[in-house]
Amino acid sequence: MRQIFSRIVSFILLTSLLTTTLVAQRRNQPNVEAKINALIARMTLAEKLGQLQQLDGDFPTGAGRPEHFEMVKKGLLGSTLNVRGAKNVNELQRAAMQSRLKIPHLFAFDVIHGYRTIFPVPLGEAASFDPKAAEMSSYIAAKESRAAGVAWTFAPMVDIARDPRWGRIVEGAGEDTYLGAQFAAARVRGFQGPDYSRPDRVLACAKHWVAYGAAQAGRDYNTTDISENTLYNVYFPPFKAAKDAGVDTFMSSFNSLNGIPATADRWTLTDVLRNQWKFDGFVVSDYTSVMELVNHGYARDEADAAQLALNAGLDMEMVSRFMNQNGEKLVKEKKLSMATIDEAVRRILRIKFRLGLFDNPYTDESLEAKTLLAPEHRKAAREIAAESFVLLKNDNQTLPVRKNVKELAVVGALADSKEDILGSWNGDGKAADAVTVLEGIKNKLGPNTKIRYAPGCDAKCEDTSGFDKALDAVRDSDFTILVLGESAGMSGEASSRSDIDLPGRQLELVRAVAKTGKPYAVVLMNGRPLTINWLAENSPAILETWFAGTEGGNAVADVLFGDVNPSGKLPVTFPRSVGQIPLFYNQPSTGRPFDANNKYTSKYLDVPNTPLYPFGYGLSYTKFQISNLRLSAKQIAPNGSLTVTADVENTGAREGTEVVQLYIRDLVGSIVRPVKELKGFERVTLKAGEKRAVTFTLKPEQLGFYNAQNKFVVEPGDFRVWVGQSSADGLEGSFTVK
C-alpha cells in the first residue's frame, strides 16, 4: 500500500517543482488582460451582471435547471453550483456557447474531502500532521472533480476553530494557526497544482472569509467580534497561506465581524485582500449571504444590499439575485459605478481564462468512469485515513487486537453505517461505496473468527432496548470493539451542539459493557472534540477515527489489528467540560496564571484548567523518547535564524511514526504573547531501536507577530523553545533575539 502512497507523493513533488514556472506562465498569459478588456467593451450591462451571478443547480440529479439554459444562451448567467457530471456540464456549456459572446460557464461544487472517493473529514486529515497527505487527497479530489466537469471547488475551508460546540470545526484543520496555514497551502497546491487549466486540477476557494469559526457561543452563523490584532495573528494567516499558494477565489462568510457583515466588509474584502495582499482573483458570497445583509440589519433593502456588497469588493453573488436584479437601477441612480461592475467582471473573466475555459470549455466525457473511485484512489484514501487516527489511550497494550481472536463482538450502530463514515460535506460520495468498520473487520479476519454484531442503540441512543442483545454478544465473545460517537449529521453546517458529551445514553452502554468485565476497546467516530471523561478514566483503549471516508472501515481494521501503527495527533484540544470553552493551548498567561496554592489565580472551583487531551497529543503502539536538545545559537539578530535539534528514539518493539513538534514562547512582547506556539512539526518513522536527529529552523517569520499597530515585527528578547510529542510536554531550551 505504501508504494502507491509514495508514488503519488513523488508525483506531487515533481509537479510542484514545476509550480513556479508554470504558475507564472498561466497567471501571466500574454495579452489576457487585453482580451478581457476587449470582451468587457463589447458586453452589455445585462451580460456583465450575468457574470456576477451564480445560481444553484438541481442537487439530486446534478443537472442544470431549465431556466439556467435560457439564461446562459443569452449570456445572462456566468456560474452554477451543484451542476456536475460531464454530460450535465457539457449540456449546459453548449447552451453557453450559443450566447453572443460565448463566455464559458463556470461549474462549482463543494468538494471538501473528496469528490466520489471520500477521504477523512478535514479535521481528521489534519490529525495526520501530514500536509503531503492533504495535498495528495486534494489532488485526487481535483482529478475526479474535473473529470466530472467541476472546475471550481469551494475548498479548502481554512477557518480557525477554537470552539468545539461549532459544528463546522469538522471542516477545517482545528485550532492552531501554524498547522492551519500548512494545511491550507497544501490543499490549495493539491487542488490547483502548478496550472489549474489542466484536466486533473480545479480552481480552489479559501473560505469563509473571515473569522466564521469565532461564532459567539459556538452557534453557527452567529456574530463574531474579535480584535483586528487577533485577526492578523490567528485568523488571517491560513487565508494568507492559501493566497500565497495561489488560491484564486475566496468566499465571504455569513457572519458579521466587529459589526460589519463579512459579505460587505470593505476592510477585509478590499483593504486587506486587494491592497495589502495584492489578491487578483475574485470573491464569491456564501449562499444568499448578500440577501442576508438585510437580516443583519445592515442593508435597508435588496438594492441597498447589492450596492453595499459590490462597493465593498464582493464580485459574485451566490444564489440570491440582488446584484443582478438591482445593478442597472443602481448604475442609473449613480449608487454604483460601471467601473466597479467592470472590475468584478474583469476578475471573474481573468479566472475563467486561467482555467483554460476559453480555449476548451468542455469536459472529456471519457474520463469520468475510469477516474472516479479508481483503485489507486481508494488505496490512498485507506492510507490517509489510517494516518488520521489518534490513539488516545491504550492501557496494557489492549490494542492491537490479535488477528487470531476466536470470538469478537462489534457493538454500536456507527460500526455498520455506510452513511455516517463518510462524514458531512461528502461531495458526490456514495454510501454504497463505503466500507464500514464492521465490514473492515470482516475483511481483515479469517473464517476462524466468529464475529457477533449488535447495534446496541443508534447514534442518538435514546432507545436502550437493544442493550441486552449487545451485552449478550459481549459476554459470549473474547473481545469487543465498541464504536461510539456522533452521526455525520451532528457536525458540519448548522450542527452546533451545546453539550459535547457522547450523544444520548451511549455512556450507559459503555458502562454496561465495562461491567461485564470482558476486555474491550472504544472506536470513536465524531466531528468534534467530545467531553469523554468517563471513557478516559475507565476504558482500556480509545481510538479516535473521526469520519474516515470511503475506505474508513478497512483503515480502522488496519490499525485495530496492528497492520498500521497509529501516528495521529490531536489538531484540536479536547476539553473536560463544555464550561471550559474556549480552551486552546496557545493562550496568553494572564496576570494571575494558575497556581494551585493560591486561590486568587485564574481557575475554576469545579474543574482543572487543563484539557482532557491536549493539542498535539496522540499515542503509538511503540514508544518514543526525545533527548539531547541543542540550539545552533544562544543569541540571534532580529533578522537571523537558528536551528533546533533533538534526538528521537524508538524505544519500543515495533516500527512507528512520531510527530515531533516544535513550540516557542516569546517571554515578553509589546503585546502579550501565548505561553506556547507551534512553529514546526515533522513525521519521523523509526524502526524499533532506531534513533535519529530531527532539526527545525526558526526564522523571523516564525518568531515574529503582528504588534498593536498590526505590523509584523520580531522583537528583541528572551524566548523559550520546546521539542516534544504534544503541546503539553517537551525538552526545553532558550535563546535570545538581540
Ligand code: GLC
Ligand atoms: C454553504 C456553506 C459554504 C458552501 C456553500 C455552497 O452554506 O456555508 O461553505 O460552500 O453554501 O454549498
